[in-house]
Amino acid sequence: MESIVEQAIQAFSKGHPVMVFDSDFRECETDLLWPATAASPAVMRRLRQDCGGLLFLAIGDELGSLFGLPWLQDIHTHPTLVAENPVLGKLITDDLQYDSRSAFTLSLNHRETYTGITDRDRALTTRRFGELAGEMIANKASEKTAQEALGAEFRTPGHIPVCRESPRGLATRQGHTELAVAIARLAGHVPATIGAEMLQPDGDRALSVEAAREYAMLHNIPMITGADLLKALEIEG
Numbered sequence: 001m002e003s004i005v006e007q008a009i010q011a012f013s014k015g016h017p018v019m020v021f022d023s024d025f026r027e028c029e030t031d032l033l034w035p036a037t038a039a040s041p042a043v044m045r046r047l048r049q050d051c052g053g054l055l056f057l058a059i060g061d062e063l064g065s066l067f068g069l070p071w072l073q074d075i076h077t078h079p080t081l082v083a084e085n086p087v088l089g090k091l092i093t094d095d096l097q098y099d100s101r102s103a104f105t106l107s108l109n110h111r112e113t114y115t116g117i118t119d120r121d122r123a124l125t126t127r128r129f130g131e132l133a134g135e136m137i138a139n140k141a142s143e144k145t146a147q148e149a150l151g152a153e154f155r156t157p158g159h160i161p162v163c164r165e166s167p168r169g170l171a172t173r174q175g176h177t178e179l180a181v182a183i184a185r186l187a188g189h190v191p192a193t194i195g196a197e198m199l200q201p202d203g204d205r206a207l208s209v210e211a212a213r214e215y216a217m218l219h220n221i222p223m224i225t226g227a228d229l230l231k232a233l234e235i236e237g
Contacts, residue, residue: 008222019215022175032195034194035130035194039130040127053198058165059163076091104161104162107158109155111155125154165191
């Protein structure tokens with residue numbers, strides 16, 4: 001009999017969704033996730049309507065390096081930029097309640113989008129990023145080639161926030177970004193996952209684990225936890 005993690009990997013490998021709850025000791029949130037290459041207007045619509053939280057594109061650290069995508073926290077604390085824009089020094093991220101570092105990097109729009117916010121536009125941005133990443137990996141592209149290819153198709157700022165995995169992934173950080181990327185890798189996909197946090201209907205709090213499991217059962221979606229993934233990968237939490 002397949003374990004729940006094996007069921008999730010099998011579903012994700014087919015382009016189907018999975019749900020991942022991080023932990024009671026972190027953000028206490030459940031994400032609804034799809035492979036980036038499976039993004040369609042219907043997928044984006046479901047993330048928008050059923051989740052309520054921020055739509056985000058989680059990418060592997062190797063893709064961040066290949067495409068040269070910097071962490072926003074590094075940009076916003078760069079001495080030259082802070083000197084030119086003193087407000088950055090006032091807005092410094094030094095009080096996260098769930099971590100010491102943010103995973104956000106640049107936000108993107110595909111150049112063929114209009115505003116970038118519609119379900120069609122966000123699906124195009126997400127799907128093409130995943131496809132382009134796969135093409136660059138398959139062709140063993142250099143960073144220069146990959147960054148030129150990225151710039152030819154995408155612009156920033158955009159309506160798809162991108163989150164970059166921490167170096168060494170789950171071994172160093174057990175955040176939503178790392179969990180989402182781990183699922184993609186295990187399923188044989190490019191390490192790029194589109195998802196959104198699931199909120200309660202009133203939007204005041206994260207959807208409870210019990211309610212998330214009910215949703216998962218209703219829609220036949222495998223739901224796993226960060227602890228499940230860490231155990232499967234033999235990583236200590």
